[in-house]
Amino acid sequence: MNLNILKKQTQNPELTNALGNPSAYSEDFFSVDSSDIQPRLASTPDDRQYLAGGFLPQGIAGLLTGQGAVGKTTLTMQLGAAVATGTEFLGQPCQKGSVLMYLSEDDNCEISHRLHRIQQSLDGQVRSDLVKNLKIFPSPLIHLPMFDYDPAAGGPSATQHFGNLWAAAQKIKDLRLIVIDSYTRINNLDEVNHANASYVALSLEMLARDTGATVLMIHHPPKHGSSETRGSSALLNALRWTASLGYRKKGASGTGGLTLSVAKHNYGPTVSYQLQRQDNGLLSTSKPEPEESEQERNERVIAEVCRFIEESADKEKGVTFSQLRPHAGLNKQFQIAQEKLKALLSEACKQGKLILEDKHYKLPSERVQSVPKPKATVRSYVSI
Structure with missing residues (x-):
């Protein structure tokens, strides 16, 4: 496993020391004294910080999955706009700050169209914050893999392209969110290999720890129509937050009916949101519903x-x-x-x-009358 790029880019002193001398860090980390729980009980725990209400934590690495063209990029751009302007996302208040997005699948033309639609949906008083705080890299002219196999190290490695993105993030003040779209475009490693997936997850977590931003990676399922995540389960297991965006039922794509399901949330309850695609292509939502038991x-x-x-x-x-x-x-x-x-x-x-x-x-002779699944009533839709 090659950690050279990670060592080079981090500005966090503790992380720098740990990467520079893993043996010394491990010896100190696993000392008996450091396992004492008394310091943790001596004071009131700090409240966990959230980027968007109780929906998405601040400073963690997460994953958003969904089939192609379902609206993942649009949704994350709306999230980015909400953070950049300090407005609501999915009915949840967002911490205002800077946002960096690498949309490797979309060119400038498509990104511009989406930005105009998002800007038009915002209150005029916050539009200047959108321009000031939202930064976007479009699809590059050439392939720029961020993770690849390193023959010298005999294992996975972050490339200089990942280091360049990391360096850009460090130059942005009050950075709250980093979005990378998509895992398939920036990864040259075998997705099925657990060691490779664990390395990618570790790299994203280090980026989050070093910058303090929430790092959100967008990923695709193994085939069109599937709800499963492509590649090794190690990526899902290692990350603290995962969500999926999909059509509510097969064939519902024509109606625009979507569900955003938070499948894994290590610091809070999992929830689902019923989304509706508006005429302008943006997604709107009702209040979250708890997952059914x-x-x-x-x-x-x-x-x-x-x-x-x-x-x-x-x-x-x-x-x-x-x-x-x-x-x-x-x-x-x-x-x-x-x-x-x-x-x-x-x-x-x-x-x-x-x-x-x-x-x-x-059915048994005295069958019980079947009843349809209760459906949540979407009373109102709020666009962001």
Whole structure:
């Protein structure tokens, strides 16, 4: 693992010393004295700082995933605008400060169109703050990988391009947010390799610690329509905050109905936001809703399956799992993975909610009326 670029760029004295002499740092870090909890209990803990209300913490590295053209870049530009102007994002107040975005997939023309739409949605009094505090690098003329394999070190390494971005961030005063779009464009390493993913996560965390900014990386799923994140799970496991943006149901792309789900939040509850794409392409949102509990999800899925059987061509005969399988998936009708659906159907049969005969799932003679999944009412949309 090559840490030369990280050593060169950091201006944090403690981080500089740790990177300069890992052995000495490790010996001191793992000393018995440093494990004493008394100092932590001697005073009131500091409140955790948030970039956007209780939604996104300040000074951490996070990941936003979603399929292509779903609106990830637009959403993060709206977040950047909210931070730059000190206005609200998803109904949450933002800490005002500078923002640096590297939008490696979008040229100047597209970025300009989005900036004009965002500026027009803002109150005139804060538009000057947008110009002052929001900094954007567009798609470069050539490929500038930030992470690559280093033959000399025999492992992953941050390149000078990452060092140049880091250096630019250090020159910006009161930097609150760094957005890198996207992981695929700036990474030359094998995404499936856990060591590579861990190295990238470590590099993003060091960037966050050195600058004090929240570092948000945008990433794509392995294939169009999938809700899973491409590559090694080490990237998800190492980062403290992850969210995904996707269509509410299969085929809903024409309606603009989207859901932003915070799947991992180490310092607070996970939430989801129902988003609506406006005529100008920007995304608006209602108040966040808590994620449904496992029991609520199970009840909803069984109700959906029962209704599916009721509406099938031969409900007396029932349906096979092969008929149910195409509707399984986090972004599909049942909104549950295939493996979990199969286990849930087995449990429903044990409880008498369903009957399995000759590989066909049937409703019991005295079936319980299935009910649709409750949907949150979006009372108002607030554009930022």
